[in-house]
Amino acid sequence: MTATEFEHFLGDLGHGSLCVLDRNIAKSDYVPLDLSVTNNQLKTVDVSSAETLGTYINRHIAIKKGKIAFGGYLEKRGIYNRSDYFNDQNPETERTIHLGLDVWIEAETPIYAPLAGEVHSFQNNTNFGDYGPTIILKHHIQNVTFYTLYGHLSVASIENLQIGQPFQKGEKLATLGDAAVNGDYAPHLHFQIIKDLQNFSGDYPGVSSKKDLEFYKQNCPDPNLLLQL
Template sequence: MNKPIDLVAALNRSDIIIGKVVDFDPAQDLLYPFDLTAANKELTNDILDDTDVFTSWVEDKLRLNNCRYGIGGYNEHRSIYARSAHFDTGEEPRRLHLGVDIWGTAGTPVYNFHDAVVHSFKFNNNFGDYGGTIILKYVLGDVVIHALYGHLSVESLQGLEEGMFIPAGTRFAAFGTKEENGYWPPHLHFQLIFNMQALKGDYPGVCQYTKRDIYLKNCPDPAVILKYTF
């Protein structure tokens, strides 16, 4: 029987320093906790069916609450994926979100939180898909883990090569516009993955609810890296 991977223990090592993913000053910047489940009755189809209207809704929430970013979504059962046929393949649609979303403005810089190498990258250009996608591979003590950065600008993919070293603290990507991020309001999908299962440039960020336990075991809560609180 395989021993469970203890990511928290690895991150608690004194020689493991975790940096930022986006610019954020916890002393003065606020985060807005977005609820994208069916319980949020404010999020109507009129909003979800138009990316520009959806973007304005996100921007208004951030502005009215004086928040620099919105955040949330791990292990969240989301109704919003009904807007895209990309999540409706098979008998059971995919609705359970496996990463954390950081909602902000297009062009927001994305930084590498620890030394890593490029595992793979791809422009996943389907409606509702990741758009610009970069997957980095990390060795954190005894733990090997991958981080998927989705909804990036196409420019973020330029000059990358598999195996390329990206030092901690490097600004290596940026939030994409709707035309390059799968037609979503600008945001970063940040997901941790132990086993990439031979996939490159892509990995499910949303799973079928009946497969929840399998995927959550392979995709731990990114809050251990992002360290956000409300």
């Protein structure tokens, strides 16, 4: 299946009202959020501080009269410059381009499986600025196998999990973690689609360098093809 065919396949699945949060939340309650380096408002915000960035995001949601902020696919962000895990000071190889879709909402918010699948792997990715507790689901739908990744979860989300454990569409999968466990971010879900997991387990790059971007754009298409926010 080509990358374009995979995108069309995901878009068709997305017509089925897929959700990672409570499906009773109206789509009008989701407001777009720009955390890219081109957002001039962020020049006066200390994005390295989870608390300060969280205050900015909550204010943005209130101004837009929403309940949840979302966005970030292929955004070039300055927030990763705080962490040696992403930043090697080389503009070609430093990782600053976000590959998932972020959903910003308070810690302990339940996260639901948008599609039926099984647990491929999970782990607590504890590098500074990393995912923290992470779950990867494997999906096999219409003879197509692919994966979805859920990052920045609570520790409790992975404590009693089993490899191969099935989850039905709409079943509670996890809860969100706070800054103490989620890589030091304001609470949010990192949701990412992965076509080829490349032998990763419990982890997969969620931020790309400029050099590797073309590969990741093909392998990790826009998660909003499924969620259609």
